[in-house]
Every structure is written in C-alpha cells, then in structure tokens.
Amino acid sequence: DIQLTQSPSSLSASVGDRVTITCRASQSIGTYLNWYQQKPGQAPKFLIYAASSLQSGVPSRFSGSGSGTEFTLTINSVQPEDFATYYCQQSSSVPPFTFGPGTKVDVK
C-alpha cells in the first residue's frame, strides 16, 4: 500500500502569511494527489485534485504543485477562515484510498 506523510504536522501562522504544507508518498503516484480542508466539527471540504487543479469555488490563494513523490499545498496570504487541518489523499493505487495524517494550521 502507498503511504503518505505530511510535514509539518502543525504550524502557526499570522493572517497574510504564506503557508506551505508538504505531502510525500512512499512511491511515485504521478499527479494522483488531492487536498482537503477540515475545520473543527465540520466535514472535510475538497480543495484540489490532480495535484494542482483547483476545485470550483476554492479561492485562488490556494494552490497545489508536485508530482511523483513530493507535493505541496500553498496558501498565499492566509485568511482567518483558512485556519484548519489539511489532508492529502492519493488515488494512484487503490484500494486503499490513502489519506495523509494531516497538518494543522493555527493562529500564531
């Protein structure tokens, strides 16, 4: 099975900061990598598919990049509503549909 790791596991940021989260796969997964945002007490929200394609309605300050085994989610100028936990998920080799362990972004 493909394993996903995320770094850092948590980070603190101020409004307006640029935030970068890394997701690494245990083997090459091409660009079959998706990103989700989850706020406390809420269901996850789908953000990015195919490593870099923004889901409709997601603000353009979110972007994704990468291929193979290393991927990044970047939030340019983080806003108050962006403080949440972010998960990556792969679909290159299923089952299982693996999720990363999550990165919590909180207020500095």
Next chain:
Amino acid sequence: VQLVDSGGGLVKPGGSLRLSCAASGLTFSHHNMAWIRQGPGKGLEWVAYISFGSSTTYYAESVQGRFTVSRDNARNSLYLQMNTLTVDDTAVYYCATATGYGLFRYFDYWGQGTPVTVSS
C-alpha cells in the same frame, strides 16, 4: 448537492449497526460513493467504496469481512452495514461522492457525518 448521514449511535462491542446516507441534488445513480471515518482526535480513514452500479466494491483491510457497503439507486441512498463492531470502530462516519476519471478519483461532496460509539 446534499448528503445526509444517519444511523449512528452507541453500540456494544460485537454488535451491529447500519448507517444510511440520503443523497439529493445530484443524479445519484451516476456517482460512485464512499464511506470515510474519523476516530476521536484522529485523521481521515477511508472505509469503503462502491461503484455507481454496485458492480465494484472495495474495503479497507481494517473492516474487510465485517462491513458491507450497498446502495439503492431508486431511493438515492447509500448504506454501510457494520457487524462485529470493536472499540476501534468508534468514529464519525462520513459518506462522500467519489468522483473523477481513470485514476483521478477524489471525494468532492461529503455528508455531515454520523457518530458511532462502540463501548460496553
């Protein structure tokens, strides 16, 4: 699109529970579906997947042989039959649409989740 999860509750170890997910605002019969869970204070764990016509099902190793995913396209509903429950199955369970093409598959719409607690 709206997905409404229901059926969660408190159950004793070894017991059974059936979760439901009612879908609206989409052509349900055209969508592959999945169940994903989140244990207390934990991350997301994919549980089960079913294709739009029920011909293909997948399960996480942790639930294989104990859980069964099914759907009724006429009722726009998804189900998860959970048997032989253990304390490790305690989680919030979400249904989600599993969209995409080829290997590009992602979970784009999610229910609100239904909590399952397995405890004696």
